[in-house]
Amino acid sequence: MKALVTGGAGFIGSSLCEALIAAGWEARAFDNFTVGSRKNISPLLHGTGKSRFDIVSGDCTRPAQIRKAARDCDILFHLAANPEVRMELNNPKQCYRQNVYATYCVLEAFRTSKASTTPPHPRSTGGQRPFPPQRNMRPSSLSHSTAHPSSLARR
Numbered sequence: 472m473k474a475l476v477t478g479g480a481g482f483i484g485s486s487l488c489e490a491l492i493a494a495g496w497e498a499r500a501f502d503n504f505t506v507g508s509r510k511n512i513s514p515l516l517h518g519t520g521k522s523r524f525d526i527v528s529g530d531c532t533r534p535a536q537i538r539k540a541a542r543d544c545d546i547l548f549h550l551a552a553n554p555e556v557r558m559e560l561n562n563p564k565q566c567y568r569q570n571v572y573a574t575y576c577v578l579e580a581f582r583t584s585k586a587s588t589t590p591p592h593p594r595s596t597g598g599q600r601p602f603p604p605q606r607n608m609r610p611s612s613l614s615h616s617t618a619h620p621s622s623l624a625r626r
């Protein structure tokens with residue numbers, strides 16, 4: 472399984488990439504480096520799992536860039552955001568663009584990317600430990616969902 476992690480050079484995204492690599496997955500971080508840093512992913516770029524990790528510099532509001540990065544990925548973790556809560560009051564337009572519009576672009580680009588839309592068969596993962604735990608990850612209403620909304624498996 473290969474994961475695309477937006478915001479992968481950020482605080483949570485880089486930790487998620489580390490966890491995915493440790494679980495035997497492949498991971499691609501996608502980040503525009505406005506806040507994220509290559510220092511956060513340095514252990515991944517130079518450690519034992521480096522052949523299963525790469526980083527793509529790009530912006531979530533550019534669907535073509537996401538589509539290109541997602542082409543060979545099976546699952547998306549969307550963690551790119553501007554988590555600065557005060558911005559919501561001071562600059563709502565920028566907040567909308569960086570959080571709401573960026574999320575729309577990411578989901579739509581992932582949905583329409585040319586990559587396979589068939590989830591991999593468990594036997595094809597070569598005995599990797601499942602991460603996250605396997606379950607029905609079909610997107611559903613957030614108010615009724617028990618799955619974390621930031622992850623979306625390909626259908």
Ligand SMILES: NC(=O)c1ccc[n+]([C@@H]2O[C@H](COP(=O)([O-])OP(=O)(O)OC[C@H]3O[C@@H](n4cnc5c(N)ncnc54)[C@H](O)[C@@H]3O)[C@@H](O)[C@H]2O)c1
Pocket residue numbers: 477478479480481482483484501502503504505506507508529530531532550551552553554569573
């Ligand atoms: N850190 C926490 O304690 C915490 C707690 C709960 C929820 N969250 C949420 O988790 C998410 C990630 O938080 P974090 O603490 O890792 O933040 P962070 O700022 O460390 O990471 C966000 C990353 O996204 C990147 N980014 C921002 N806009 C982008 C864009 N348009 N295109 C590509 N990359 C972009 C930034 O460069 C950065 O690397 C946020 O939605 C945040 O609200 C964080």
